[in-house]
Amino acid sequence: MIFARRIMGVETEYGITAVAGDGGRSLTPDEIARYLFRPIVEKYSSSNIFTRNGSRLYLDVGSHPEIATAECDSLTQLLNHEQAGDLVVDKLAQRAEEALAADRVDGRVYLFKNNVDSVGNSYGCHENYLVGRHLPLRSLGKQLLPFMITRQLICGAGMVGRATGGFQPGFVLSQRADQVWEGISSATTRARPIINTRDEPHGDSERFRRMHVIVGDSNMSETTFALKIGSTLLVLEMIEAGVTLPDFEMDNPIGHIRDIARDMTGSTPLLLKDGGTVTALEVQEATLAAATQWLEERPDEGTPTEELRRVVDLWTRQLTALRTQDFSQVDREIDWVIKLNLLNRYRERLGEDWTHPKLAQIDLTYHDIRPGRGLFPLLESRGMVERWTTDEAIEAAVDTAPETTRARLRGQLIHRAEELGAPITTDWVHLKVNEPESRLVELLDPFEPVDARVDELLAYLDDNAGSYRR
Template sequence: MSSATEGRLFARRIVGVETEYGITAVAGDGGRTLSPDEIARYLFRPIVSRYASSNIFTPNGSRLYLDVGSHPEIATAECDSLTQLLNHEQAGDRMVDELAQQAEEALAADGIDGRVYLFKNNVDSVGNSYGCHENYLVGRHLPLRNLGKQLLPFMITRQLICGAGMVGRSGGGFDAGFVVSQRADQVWEGISSATTRARPIINTRDEPHGDSNRFRRMHVIVGDSSMSETTFALKVGSTLLVLEMIEAGVELPDFEMDNPIGHIRDIARDMTGSTPLALKQGGTVTALEVQEATLAAAAVWLEERPDEGTPTAELRRVVDLWTRQLEAIRTQDFSRVDREIDWVIKLNLLNRYRERVGEDWTHPKLAQVDLAYHDIRPGRGLFPLLEARGLVDRWTDDAAIGQALHAAPETTRAHLRGRFIAAAEELGAPVTTDWVHLKVNAPEPRVVELLDPFQPVDERVDHLLAYLEENADAYGRV
């Protein structure tokens, strides 16, 4: 790969997020509780009715589908900047909440007084886990396992800056108490091709969704779902910076660990960041020291990185929040980040309730508060209420999220997919779409393969759209 292509990758990177939502329904009249499978059928009824499938691509370029375990899931369109990705991730919340409100109307029409709840968290009440997966495009010239080894120290300690927090249960040698990450107890390997059996931090399954001679897709499954926009920005923005530095050949501190996965649960239970991590070369380093050294390298990198993709000004905001969060951990004074970091915001809420119900972390009221924090419904969920009252900080705004709900990113391949889907829906044309292919099924099949996720313009797609228009009468457009 040429140095010019490598530069393009570290300066402008395709990134996407997959969010799985927990789902339940509560009967308002004391009637029977619907199973997750039953609720999911109500949730996806309008989708199946319209598309004859529970797995579709939408006009904003994202994928909406029903995942294993009756979890609604949104995979964002390909984005090439941080705020663009955040807007589309937040639009996903709105998309599934609209379906939930429609499901409640359908339940009422069937004589069922039920409220549908969607939770953007990662663990249910009986310990089942579901994920928030991050996808980062990297160059094929970088072996993913080698890249993963460089990333692992950062990834296992990243929970300190962007965990969602939760009331941890006792077990596995740990007492009940607060943990900073929901996913830390759910991953079992550092790097693996498995996803559900072993749950690695980094998944190496080779699915680039693009030109496999040029690209790899790094699939990160250790991160928590973020309710806070600022926490999301720190989670993804810090990772983007580390990937940029690795691809650009920036020398980073050698923190290769003897047993990285063996430390991740300890870190989750130590808000001081002082967990000692055994290094492969001998000696130890603390989780906080890993983050501080990585942050220091990122601050230097900001002064020389090409100002492409995510603007350097945005990444300065990331580094500022990263700096303040590490200072808060070092001093244990979280007052400068208590409107921005999910686990800090949640811990403050839980501590207020603990003052009322006692110090015992096993009190059921605390578990209720924990879960309510992740309810995505405006006016009902705890975090949406905090946001509506101006008690937490934001990174973007409602207008930008609203636009992302209906329009694909204009700077990536998703723009082509969005145009194609919107045209097909307007005409009622039979089409098939995935991340790479756009196919018209009738009157004669025609397909375009899009192997470059950076490319928002393609004359072949223009011809495909013209073909749709030429056959509008055959599709029965009114």
């Protein structure tokens, strides 16, 4: 079974802080999170909700706001909804600043789409890909691990790395490389794996699995995000189609992932289980070659093949840049390259090494999502980085669920219930009207955007419109 049309989603955790503008004390993350979610709790009596566009918004462990996008079935659709998440949480941050002002607290709220805070705590950007039940996740993971370990070369967010584990301070390609401890595991926080095998398909468990990828960085660049998701889609398609990929099973994948993060040439030698060696760049080049050939035969469903050709074009240019060390053809498109150029300009101006605190400040400001304040949003507004989508498409995704997946049904019910003031309960699979009588629909096919049972639920809401308190 080949899922050329594939359900996918992204979970983004945001770093949060508040700074007092009048010299007063800074609020704790827990305090500012309460301000941030105050309007959500007031409206829904919960800090864990599904929104009008079918996504899940909630306060995660550690006072991290998190958005899990609705089910998407194409690359640009997913990008639009991931970017819409930034607008949603930034709007909450602006309302929190207004609430602080009303309480006579001169505070600015900062939300960062990154993965490591100032004291080394890590929070994630998790990717979810639907795969067929016939594919055991562990065997699938073994085929994917070489690609995932080396993927940071093409889509890492980059960061100023601290001295750790025998490594000296310096620039690293990935924020998550030092934060994962296993290749494939059912754990998520105790021992973060690259691929999580916890079996939560959020659908028909006899047909589907959900592959949960934990190793990826949060991306500010739209084009880097597209390359991250698009390249992974192509590799998954090839595995499911039985395309023979080079055998790069590694002897110590977790040891290698840290080395790769500190080598922007891609020449890190990786020890293979068969006793041979291969470089990180060679793993990516071999995978790219297979993906380029796959484009000539893949079913043109889900993400359009022409869109994936854009992915392969950027993938090719980035690997060429790594091999030649001439990054001029990608320095407006790849997060870690964009950030490294900014940091190097400041290093030259400061005449300092990587330990200067100004560099850490620039690194953090790159991930501030507030337009007009964050460094990457500023570059974007000035046309200094490339775009993949449009502001109009992102704005539309704030309140509109994907029209081609199950999320459409969830969005329809949430919209109508909010209009009528009707009490409902939703999760990824279930839609429930609570009053006047409880009615429940279970949606086990995430591909299906139309369901007569949901039409009946909507009609039931309309029939009882007069009984709800607005």
